[in-house]
Amino acid sequence: xxxxxxxxxxxxxxxxxxxxxxxxxxxxxxxxxxxxxxxxxxxxxxxxxxxxxxxxxxxxxxxxxxxxxxxxxxxxxxxxxxxxxxxxxxxxxxxxxxxxxxxxxxxxxxxxxxxxxxxxxxxxxxxxxxxxxxxxxxxxxxxxxxxxxxxxxxxxxxxxxxxxxxxxxxxxxxxxxxxxxxxxxxx
Numbered sequence: 001x002x003x004x005x006x007x008x009x010x011x012x013x014x015x016x017x018x019x020x021x022x023x024x025x026x027x028x029x030x031x032x033x034x035x036x037x038x039x040x041x042x043x044x045x046x047x048x049x050x051x052x053x054x055x056x057x058x059x060x061x062x063x064x065x066x067x068x069x070x071x072x073x074x075x076x077x078x079x080x081x082x083x084x085x086x087x088x089x090x091x092x093x094x095x096x097x098x099x100x101x102x103x104x105x106x107x108x109x110x111x112x113x114x115x116x117x118x119x120x121x122x123x124x125x126x127x128x129x130x131x132x133x134x135x136x137x138x139x140x141x142x143x144x145x146x147x148x149x150x151x152x153x154x155x156x157x158x159x160x161x162x163x164x165x166x167x168x169x170x171x172x173x174x175x176x177x178x179x180x181x182x183x184x185x186x187x
Contacts, residue, residue: 009047010061012037017058017065021104024111025055052119059123062104066093073134079141083157084184090161091168091176103165110166132158153187 019028019036030041030051037044048054069089076082090103105127112120135154139145145153160183168176 005043005047007037007039007043012039012047013054013057013061016054017061017104020055020058021062021102021107024107025051026111056119056123059104059108059120063127066090069093070130070134073138077141079138080184080187083135083138084180087161087164087180087183091164091180102169103161106162106165109162128158131161156187157183 015037016033019032023032028051030044033044033051033054034040044051044054048057069086072089073082073086076085078085105124108120109124112124132154135157136150139150139153164176164179164183167179171179
């Protein structure tokens with residue numbers, strides 16, 4: 001008969017997610033994970049298969065964490081202004097106690113950009129495709145733009161979002177606010 005786990009998987013995944021968010025995948029060691037999560041390697045391997053399996057679960061946990069701002073963006077009806085609010089909200093989520101600066105997805109993109117890891121790349125592609133589709137929908141609410149212009153602006157916004165994530169790790173709140181305001185002034 002299988003032994004009952006002495007830990008809550010959601011809680012330990014959250015702890016691992018924060019460690020990966022802070023340090024990245026490669027820098028986070030199994031020893032660091034054991035210490036942070038409060039469980040041993042055997043339990044990590046038993047529940048998640050390996051470090052990569054735990055990382056995938058961490059990405060899923062992160063996506064759940066930011067899902068509320070995605071849902072707000074999807075359900076709002078103010079076009080470009082909704083995207084601007086999304087940018088501000090994505091910074092607010094990183095400033096909540098216990099959260100790290102920047103964006104785990106952007107950090108992961110940067111870390112895995114030159115690696116041929118199908119599972120991680122699929123997670124990243126799914127996140128970005130979803131965001132791109134929402135941006136297209138919001139920009140399309142302004143009917144005077146042609147499809148080509150909308151796609152260029154979506155690419156601009158995606159790059160700006162990555163830049164915002166990186167900047168939020170080191171720049172002041174005022175600098176971040178100015179950056180967001182200039183993004184949308186130029187849109």
